Amino acid sequence: xxxxxxxxxxxxxxxxxxxxxxxxxxxxxxxxxxxxxxxxxxxxxxxxxxxxxxxxxxxxxxxxxxxxxxxxxxxxxxxxxxxxxxxxxxxxxxxxxxxxxxxxxxxxxxxx
Numbered sequence: 001x002x003x004x005x006x007x008x009x010x011x012x013x014x015x016x017x018x019x020x021x022x023x024x025x026x027x028x029x030x031x032x033x034x035x036x037x038x039x040x041x042x043x044x045x046x047x048x049x050x051x052x053x054x055x056x057x058x059x060x061x062x063x064x065x066x067x068x069x070x071x072x073x074x075x076x077x078x079x080x081x082x083x084x085x086x087x088x089x090x091x092x093x094x095x096x097x098x099x100x101x102x103x104x105x106x107x108x109x110x111x112x
Contacts, residue, residue, distance in 0.1 A: 013067035020060035
């Protein structure tokens with residue numbers, strides 16, 4: 001699996017975790033609304049929402065842990081590569097910095 005593919009996988013997992021967190025926020029909002037409407041009905045709805053919240057929380061934690069593990073593994077591979085070929089890595093970083101600087105300077109000059 002290439003570095004780009006792994007980076008996309010990590011990015012996808014982080015996006016999934018963010019969507020899960022957003023879903024949890026929506027569930028909490030639904031719970032507050034249910035409590036405000038009707039006490040008797042709210043208890044049943046709240047129980048269901050609490051279960052959904054717990055399931056969502058578990059899913060989000062699992063996805064975040066999975067993404068963190070993938071990021072750590074990728075960082076270890078990058079570190080190993082940099083240590084194996086420091087001069088080549090330095091050249092690539094310098095080249096990337098020059099390209100980024102050029103693109104940023106073009107953006108600033110066209111915005112003025």
